[in-house]
Structure formats: structure tokens, C-alpha cells
Amino acid sequence: MNRFWPAFLFLLWPASAVLGTAPPPAANPSTSVRIGYIDLQNDPRYRTDNSYTGIVFHTLGRPYPGAQLGVQDAQMIGRVIGRQFILERKSAAAAADLPALAKALIAEGDHFIIADLPAPALLKLADAVRGQPVLVMNVSAPDDSLRGADCRRNIVHLIPSESMLTDALVQYLVAKNWKDILALQGPAKEDAGEIAALQRSARKFGATVDAVRPFVLGADPRHRDENNVALMTANSDADVIFVADSGGEFARYVPFETHSPRPVVGDAGLTPLAWHWAWYENGAPQLQHRFEKLASPRRMNAGTWAAWAAVKAVTQSVMRAGGGGFSEVEQFMLGDKINIDGAKGKPMSFRPWDHQLRQPILLATADAVIAEAPLPQYLHQTNDLDTLGYDAPESACHF
């Protein structure tokens, strides 16, 4: 809380540099804060064949512009504290190249590496830099295992976990008294993860998963019980239909194709997300506008939000850690004093037991945010945000 501009620094610093119009200070190893960014060139999650005849229906998009916005947002902080925030991206041709890329970033002085990687690649990277003064920041892998048995001390998770997402959704369903759920499960490994998270959330909040029915893409009449939405959703008196389809191609045809008039949730209909462009409270529109200015025609999504929040966590910690080195900054970031404003209304911080960023979750349709979780009905003894995801006593993570 003390003013952080010591008088001597003020004298050394050219007064004009305080003005926004002044050029940023030259890159200097002692005054710059370098943030690395690593992704995979052929990450299947962003494959363009997630579209058909050129019509892209999967709006995931790479998180990178979010990190760029984070650095842009930090310019004024950088000028004032005399540190320049530098973002450097390295894209790996294959997961095997990750350790070498990380090594190169560390050699350049990076202590923070934003990782846009699937879970196995993320673990490969984290294990390659273990023991070094580096924090890996996960912005795209929601796997519960990364916050549980496979957790790593040197990873922080900006993107919500699978269980945080399904907890948010099930809180809403139970609050609505739509407690009977019929689940449709796709063939991907991620879809199985979503279903497992859903079943855990249902147990946690008192909902019931009546049945889990597998689906496949296709029009083969011999498999119509697995590819015809109306047939798959018949013989069920569930209140809602949950669809687990990480690819999205099946999910988008579930609403209005169901046997009975039932709301669809999960990967279509009402979806739990870290971010949605239609969120308009808590300063969200300003964040949205800055993003669109930078990355038009893209709108901010969960991944870009997470990358933006990762940079924000770094810049906030550098600003408030009192000019210390990496260990002080890391200690501040993972401590209980940090208060990250994610434009979602509640102060965010990292859970000490698994390094997951605690955060509100938005429940959104294609063009509106219907609710924000945790819902007011759900309270927690210390922080209501911890009603989402694995709480300390149930965590399987042991650093």
C-alpha cells in the first residue's frame, strides 16, 4: 500500500517518460520482465478442419492475442515502475521440441512461460523446466488431472478446470430445480473427462445423471441409436440434456433436434465458460473493446481471456512485490495478498493446494450470459469461488 515511487528513482527517471506519449524505455535485462509464450504449430484443438466447406463452427481460436493485450494493458504500469514487459512467442513443431524452446526462453531471461498446450505436452514442458526459476502458466488445458494426481508445483492454471465448469453448470441446474440430466457423450477423451466431471458435480450438488448415451457422427441407419438426436433423447424423462462434445460438430445440432422439448446444456445451448464476449458487467465491455481493437474480427473467448489474465497476474505481482526478483514475485503471485481483477467481479487469486486460479464462471448461450457462478445460493466457509472445482480437503494434488 505504500507509494512505490522512491524519490531517487523519480530523479533518475526522465519526467517525460511518465507521459503516455513518451517512448517506452529501451529493453534492458535488469529492467525488463520477459514473458514467454509457447504453443504447438499443429495443435489438433485448433485444426482448421474443425470447419466444413469453409464454415468455421468451432470458435476456440488461439489464446495468443489475449497475452498481447495483457502486455499492452501493462504499458503504463511498466513506465511507472520502470520495467518493460516483453512477450515472446515460440511455436513448437512437435511436443518433443518443447524442452529446447523452454531452454531458449530461459536463456533469454524469461521466468514466466504462458503455455497453450494440451495436457501431455504441458506436463512435458513443466517437467523439462523443473527446478529452474520458471513458472508455467496453463491457458488452455482444462483437465482435472492437471489439478489432481498429475499436478505440478511449477504450473499455475488460468483456464478453469473441467470440474469448475460442470460445477458452475450444475449449480445453475439445481437452483432451477432441473435436476435430472440425460448426458450424451462423444468419442473423444476430452468428452469422457467432461462426463466424469459432470457426474462428480451432480453428486456434489444433488442432481442426477439418469443415463449417459454415446453418440457418433454419421448418417448410417444401422447406428441411428447413436447418430440420431431424436432417437437418442427418447425414452427419457430428464429435465435437461447435457452434451459432451469437445469437437462441437455433433453438439451444435442437438438443440431443437431432441425428442421432447428440453433445454440443452454443456457444449451446446447453455455453456459454462471462463469468458464470453456478451458479458457486460464489471468493466467487461472495456476489456472487450480493447481486445477487438487489437484482434478484430475476433472476440475475446475463454482462451484469450486466460492468456490476458496470465499476463495480468505477472504484471500485478511485479508491480506489488516491491521490486524483488523472481522468487518474491512468485511468492506474491501465489500468496493470499494478490487480487487480480479479471473483469468478472470477484477478486481472483490462486488456490494454494493446486495452483488453480479461483474465478467466477459465466453460463452463456450463443449471444448472452445467462448467469454467473457461483450462484448466490452457494456459499463456502472461506471463499464462495471455492464452491467451483476441487476444494482443499478433496484435492488429490500434493506438491
Place this chain on the structure above:
Amino acid sequence: MFVPAWGKRSSGNAKGLARLFAVLLFVSLISLPAMAAGTGYVFVSNERSNRVTVLDPARDHAIVRQIQTDARPRDMHFDKAHKLLYVACGDDNAIDVINVAKLAVVRRIATGPSPEMFAIAPDGKSLYVSEEDSAIVRQIDIATGKTLNQITTGPEPEGVLVTPDDSRIYITSEVADMVHVYDTKKKKLIDNIMVDTRPRRFAMTAERKELWVSDELAGDVTVIDTATDQVKTTIQFLPPGFRPVDVTPVGLALSHDGKTMYVTLGRANHVAFVDPATKKIRAYILVGSRAWGVAENKKGTLLYVANGLSDDVSIIDIHAQKTIRSIATGRVPHTVAIDE
């Protein structure tokens, strides 16, 4: 209209009637501005219904007028004579000018994108508008509408306060968590004061010794010593039954007697009464949902609070320390300004 009728009745009395008319005209001329300066009306801007609601406290707070404005009316300030009310309209990039006597928008001053809060310079000739999307505070000449100056700030500038001697401008940056100090003579930022998370608005204490800044996401107010621009202390708010994370202070207003600072607590749905001398919180008053804008009447008897998420204004009896009324005004009430 009635004078020609009198004239028709008796031409012999024409001279006397003319004199009477002159007297009447004179009386009406001197009384009109006095009436305009003291309607006693309470003005409430409603962000999502694009209207400024006018309430009359003398008539049981009846709604006198819903003034149509440009889109997303937010912060409001009167000119010195209270003839005009300026309204920042965020989605139409303008400051609307309401004629207080006519209760209608009579002029539109163009700004940059998304004006939110603003302040009028002590000489009344220009205004300083924070434009949250472009990270500047723009100084606009009121007479010509021309931009006189642009002050670059951190992202999402919000609160703007010009000191009464016109020497300094304080500006919050919501994203950079700092208060910029701008010297109007040197025409540059001379200091940046780190405060808590998401600083929003300002108020000065009596004798202008302290600058209070609401830190929305930290649930506190930072008190800055204006002599040194150093942080003096912080005041943490926690109404009974609330979690610290639910307390989001935004609005600040000093009572006319200088003995109470009113702090609206946003999502905590309360207003705090704080003693500026001791920094002790004297009371928490329950109001509507997401309390932001706040204004006290001149007598110091009533406090008006704009509740953004319950679409109403709470009226607090200050002595009884209790909300006595709530009045629906429009969608997402933002700011309250009183003409008296």
C-alpha cells in the same frame, strides 16, 4: 398574451397598464433564474434506458420528467449557476447538455469514445472527460466543443477530480491500479500513486487535505494526503453478514457539513457513513442492489443512492440512518445530482 386584451378594454389606461406590464416583466426576469437555480429537483441518470429521471422532493418525490438523452447516460454535473446539467453519454460519445429550466437536452458536446466520468474546471470554461476505451482524459472547451488537451492515462481511466485551485487533476486508472497526478501548469503527469485493485472514484475531505479513492475490487478506500501525494491509510469496509469479496466500493460523497463521507458499497448493497476525522465507520445503511451514485441534499437530511441492479434510487433519512423510500427510475441508475 393577456396584455393586448387589457389594452383593448380601455385605451385610457394604456400607460398605466404598460407600466404594470414593465414591472411584471422585470419581476419575472429577475425571478426566473432564481427559480431555475433552485428547483430542488433530483436528477438520476439511467444507463440502459437512456433517460435522466427528474424527481421533485417537494411533491413526495413524484417523477416530474423522464428526459430523453443520448445512449448510456452516466456521470452528471451542473454548471455553477445550475442552469445547465451536463450528462456523459457513453454509447453515443457525447456530453448532453440539459437545460434545467426546460428539462430538456438543448445541446450535445462530442467527445471521444465511451465517456464515463468527468469534471468541470473551476473556471467553468472547460471539462475533463475520462474516455475509458482510449485511455485518455480529454479537456474540452465548453463554449466551442473543441478539444484543448489530451492526457494519456493507464487503461480504463475513470474518476477525474480537478482541484479547486485548478493546479492538479487526479485520475484513476482502473486497470493499472493507480492514481495519476497531472500538473495543469507543467501540462504533464507528475506522479503516479499506487492504490488498491480497481480504483474508481474520488472525493476530497473538507479543507481538501485528503483525497479519498474507492478501490472497487479491494473493498476499501485509499486515503491520500494531498500535500505529499502519499497514501496515508486505507479504510476497509465490511457490512455485517458480508464477505470481503462482496464489498465493492464505488461512489463517494462528502456531506455538506464536511463531517460525513458517504461511501456506496456496490454489490454489498449498503452505504457506509464514515467520519473523515477518525476514519471510523459510523453506520452501514441497507439500500438497493449494486449501489453506486450518491448525493446528499443541502439540508443534510436526505441521501439519494442509485442502485444499478435494482433499477431504483434509495432515499435515506440521514438522521434516522435508515432507508425510507425506494423509487423506480429506469434501467441501471448510475448517478444522482440535486439542483439546489
